[in-house]
Amino acid sequence: MIGVLPGPRAAASAGTALGTRSLTFTYRAALPPVISDLTVDLPAGATTALTGPSGSGKSTLLYLLALMIRPTNGEVVWDRVPASRMADAARSRLRASQVGFIFQDALLDPSRSVLANVCDSGLFAGMRREDAVARARELMARFGVDHREDHKPGEISGGQAQRVAICRALLTNPRVVFADEPTGNLDEDTAAVVWQALTDHAATGATVVVATHDGSLVARADHEVRLDGSGGAELRAVRP
């Protein structure tokens, strides 16, 4: 069980909005839990690096926090509400309106153009089409993929697909961004642009949680939650 640390930029935020209470998750009853009795508050207005050995449960914890899967025991709490107990439709609405998720393998729709992939999350969240397109083009220019807007995901590189996925996640200016190895496919300069974008987003008051093995990213985060590989975790301030 682990505790709470205030974020350096927490003053800019409305406080901690997201956390877990005695969270336990098991993929199969016969197996030991991947996450075991985890209590943590993830500060708003700050970046938190989620680290730990391969297989320790980083992706699983991101899916739980993003309400994509339900805990075996305990809660994921959003604004003091046990959101993991909400009905599916309510969880979907919360995800669409408040969460940006950058998957480890980008997970773009191969049948849709790059521009459509980026815009769709905004349309689903209720944005007007022209606003979604304008914001998508602004983000794609920032991440250097605007010249690919008419291409299909199968026609762009892995690093470009990762950047498109980042544009998609930031489109609605979500309150919470989860990123699963967002710089894994990127060169150093592009990774720096992505990290800066996530840091800037946290500075607006958002909660940003990044699963990563990249020590240079961890060193630039505000906090680290380290999963120990046996279901537990510890939280530390990277930059007190």
Ligand SMILES: Nc1ncnc2c1ncn2[C@@H]1O[C@H](COP(=O)(O)OP(=O)(O)OP(=O)(O)O)[C@@H](O)[C@H]1O
């Ligand atoms: N759908 C699934 N069914 C059963 N077990 C699973 C499933 N998905 C993941 N696991 C197991 O859960 C554990 C945690 O996996 P997870 O992908 O969350 O780890 P991770 O820390 O993100 O790993 P990596 O750093 O290698 O990406 C692993 O032992 C994995 O084999």
